[in-house]
Amino acid sequence: MKPNTSPLGDGRKLKQMRQDYQLYLIILFPLAWVIIFQYFPMYGLQLAFKDFRIMDGIWSSPWVGFEHFEKFFNSYQFKRVITNTLIISFYDLIAGFPLPIILALALNATLKTRFKQVVQFVTYMPFFISTVVMVGMILQFLNPRIGIINMGMGLFGADPINFMGEPEWFKSVYVWSGIWQTTGWGTIIYLAALSAISPEIHEAATIDGATRLQRIRHVDLPGIMPTIVTLLILNAGSIMGIGFEKIFLMQNPLNLSSSEVISTYVYTVSLASSAPDYSYATAIGFFNSMVNFILIMLVNQFAKKAGETSLW
Amino acid sequence: MKSKIVLTRSDKTFYFFNDLLLLIALLIVLYPLIYIFSASFSDRLSVISGDVFLWPVHFSLEGYQAVFKDPRVLTGYGNTIFYTIAGTILNVILTILAAYPLSRRTMVGRNIIMYLFAFTMLFNGGLIPNYLLIKDLGMIDTRWAMLLPGALSVWNVIIARTFYQSTISQELFEAASIDGCSHLRFMWSVVLPLSKAITAVMVLFYGVFHWNAYFNAFIYLKSDELYPLQIVLRDILIQNQIDPASITDTEDMTRKQGLADLLKYSIIIVASLPIWLVYPFVQKYFVKGVMIGSIKG
Numbered sequence: 001m002k003p004n005t006s007p008l009g010d011g012r013k014l015k016q017m018r019q020d021y022q023l024y025l026i027i028l029f030p031l032a033w034v035i036i037f038q039y040f041p042m043y044g045l046q047l048a049f050k051d052f053r054i055m056d057g058i059w060s061s062p063w064v065g066f067e068h069f070e071k072f073f074n075s076y077q078f079k080r081v082i083t084n085t086l087i088i089s090f091y092d093l094i095a096g097f098p099l100p101i102i103l104a105l106a107l108n109a110t111l112k113t114r115f116k117q118v119v120q121f122v123t124y125m126p127f128f129i130s131t132v133v134m135v136g137m138i139l140q141f142l143n144p145r146i147g148i149i150n151m152g153m154g155l156f157g158a159d160p161i162n163f164m165g166e167p168e169w170f171k172s173v174y175v176w177s178g179i180w181q182t183t184g185w186g187t188i189i190y191l192a193a194l195s196a197i198s199p200e201i202h203e204a205a206t207i208d209g210a211t212r213l214q215r216i217r218h219v220d221l222p223g224i225m226p227t228i229v230t231l232l233i234l235n236a237g238s239i240m241g242i243g244f245e246k247i248f249l250m251q252n253p254l255n256l257s258s259s260e261v262i263s264t265y266v267y268t269v270s271l272a273s274s275a276p277d278y279s280y281a282t283a284i285g286f287f288n289s290m291v292n293f294i295l296i297m298l299v300n301q302f303a304k305k306a307g308e309t310s311l312w
Numbered sequence: 313m314k315s316k317i318v319l320t321r322s323d324k325t326f327y328f329f330n331d332l333l334l335l336i337a338l339l340i341v342l343y344p345l346i347y348i349f350s351a352s353f354s355d356r357l358s359v360i361s362g363d364v365f366l367w368p369v370h371f372s373l374e375g376y377q378a379v380f381k382d383p384r385v386l387t388g389y390g391n392t393i394f395y396t397i398a399g400t401i402l403n404v405i406l407t408i409l410a411a412y413p414l415s416r417r418t419m420v421g422r423n424i425i426m427y428l429f430a431f432t433m434l435f436n437g438g439l440i441p442n443y444l445l446i447k448d449l450g451m452i453d454t455r456w457a458m459l460l461p462g463a464l465s466v467w468n469v470i471i472a473r474t475f476y477q478s479t480i481s482q483e484l485f486e487a488a489s490i491d492g493c494s495h496l497r498f499m500w501s502v503v504l505p506l507s508k509a510i511t512a513v514m515v516l517f518y519g520v521f522h523w524n525a526y527f528n529a530f531i532y533l534k535s536d537e538l539y540p541l542q543i544v545l546r547d548i549l550i551q552n553q554i555d556p557a558s559i560t561d562t563e564d565m566t567r568k569q570g571l572a573d574l575l576k577y578s579i580i581i582v583a584s585l586p587i588w589l590v591y592p593f594v595q596k597y598f599v600k601g602v603m604i605g606s607i608k609g
Contacts, residue, residue, distance in 0.1 A: 020419055033406060044437055047440065047441065112331065128520055132550070136545065140576055141344065212327070285437075292435075
C-alpha cells in the first residue's frame with residue numbers, strides 16, 4: 001500500500017472529508033458487515049479464557065485464565081492433531097508445490113498452440129469441482145468392491161485395499177487428490193509471470209546457442225523466481241492452517257488416528273459433541289489462529305530480509 | 313512462433329518429451345472425468361462388474377432416473393439456485409461498495425479502513441465465536457445463515473480495488489466532479505460501465521463459490537427443506553444415505569446395491585453439470601480474475 005498522495009493539514013483533511021462524504025456513506029454497509037461478521041467473533045475469542053455458560057452469555061461467564069490452553073497442551077490429543085496437521089501440510093507442500101511450476105514451464109515451452117489450449121482447458125476443470133463431489137469421487141474410485149483402482153489392481157492379481165479404512169493411506173489420498181484437483185489451476189499465476197518475460201532475452205539466448213532446456217533453466221526459471229518465492233511464503237505461512245472441509249468429509253472412525261487435524265478437532269469437541277465444550281474449542285481455535293498469524297508475519301519478515309519480495 | 317524455426321536435434325528431443333509430459337498430465341486429469349461420465353450412463357451391472365473402462369457400457373439412464381426419484385435432490389437443487397442467485401447479488405453489491413471508496417486515493421482514512429479489511433484475511437474468530445454470533449443473531453436454521461456470514465470476500469474486494477485503481481483515474485473523477493458529479497453518480501454512470509469485466513469476474517467467482525459451498529449449511533442449517541444440493545450430495549455420496557424409494561424397482565439385493573452404486577456417478581454429473589456447461593464460455597474471465605489478484609495492491 002502506498003501512503004496518501006500528499007500530507008494534508010488538518011483543515012484540508014476536513015475539507016477533503018466533507019467533499020468526499022459520499023465515499024463514507026458508500027462504504028458504510030461493507031464496513032458494518034466486516035465489524036459484525038469479522039470483528040464481533042474476534043471479540044468472542046475471550047471465551048477461550050472463560051468458562052462458557054449458556055445462561056450467562058459470553059460477557060458474564062467467569063474468567064479462568066489459561067486453563068483451557070493448558071488442558072489442550074497436556075491432552076493426549078495434542079501431539080496427535082499437531083503431528084497430523086504438520087505432516088499433511090509438509091507432504092502437500094513438498095509434493096504439490098513444484099508441480100504447477102513444472103507444468104507451467106512445459107505449457108509455456110510447447111510450440112503446439114492448440115494442444116496447449118486443450119491441456120489448459122482440461123487441467124483447469126477439476127478446480128471447479130465442489131469439495132463434496134471431490135470426496136465422493138475419491139470414495140467411488142477407491143471403493144474396495146466397485147472402485148476402478150482396486151479393480152485395476154485386481155487385474156494384476158493384487159488384493160483390494162480399503163484405502164479409506166487404513167490410516168497409513170489417508171495422507172497420500174488426501175494430498176494426491178488435491179494435486180489432481182489444483183495443479184492445473186495453479187499454473188495460471190506462473191503462466192502470467194512467464195508471459196511477462198521479454199522475448200528479447202530468449203532471442204539473445206538462442207543466438208548465443210542456448211537450447212530450449214537451457215533457456216528454461218537460465219531464462220524462464222529466474223524470470224518467475226519472485227512469483228515462486230511469494231507463493232512459497234504464502235504456503236509456508238499456512239502450514240498450520242489445514243482447512244476443515246475436505247479432511248472432515250474424508251474422515252471415518254477407521255482412519256481418525258491419521259486424519260484428525262486441529263480444525264476438525266475443534267469441531268469434534270464442540271458442535272459434534274454430546275457434551276460440547278465451547279470454551280475449550282475456542283481456545284484450540286484461538287491457539288491455531290495465533291500460530292497461523294505469527295507464522296505468516298515471520299515468513300513475510302524473512303522474505304523482506306532476504307530482499308527478494310514480500311507480500312505487503 | 314511466426315517464422316519456421318529449424319530445430320536442433322537436442323531441441324527436437326526436448327520438445328518431444330515436453331509434449332509427452334503435457335499429454336500425460338492431460339490424460340491423468342481427463343481420465344477420471346471421462347470414467348465418471350461413462351459410468352453414469354451405463355447400466356448397474358456393468359458398473360459393479362467393472363466392465364466400464366472408457367465408454368458407457370449397455371447405455372442406460374437408470375442411474376439418472378433413480379437420482380430424480382429422490383425428493384431431496386430437487387429440493388436441494390432449488391435451494392442451491394436460490395442461494396447462488398441471492399448470495400451472488402448481495403456479494404457483488406457489497407464488494408463494489410467496498411472497493412470503490414477504497415480505490416480513491418483522496419479518501420482520508422482510506423489506509424485505516426483498508427487495514428481493517430485486510431486484517432480479517434490473516435486472523436479470524438474461528439468456528440465457535442462465529443457459531444455463537446449467528447446463534448445470537450437468531451439466524452440458525454434460516455436462509456439468512458446462508459447469505460449473510462459469507463456476504464463479502466475481502467480477497468475479491470482487493471481484486472476489484474486494484475482494477476478500479478488502475479483503470480479509473482483520479483483525474484476522471486475530478487473532471488466529472490467539476491461538472492457537479494457526485495461519487496454516487498460517478499460510481500453508477502462511470503465506474504460500473506467501465507468495469508464490466510471485473511464485475512463479471514466477481515459474479516463468476518462468487519457464483520461458483522455458492523454453488524459448491526457446504527460448510528455454512530452444514531454448521532447452521534437443520535431442516536431438510538432448507539438444505540442446499542451439496543448437503544444432499546454429502547448424505548448420498550459420503551454418508552451413503554440412499555433414499556429407499558429411489559431403488560425400489562427390484563427385490564434382489566445385489567441389483568439394489570448396484571443401483572445405489574450407479575446413482576452416485578449420475579448424481580455427481582447432475583450436481584456439476586451447470587458449472588461444466590458455463591465453464592467453456594467463462595474460462596478466460598476466471599483466468600483474468602486470478603491474474604488481477606496476483607498483482608500486489
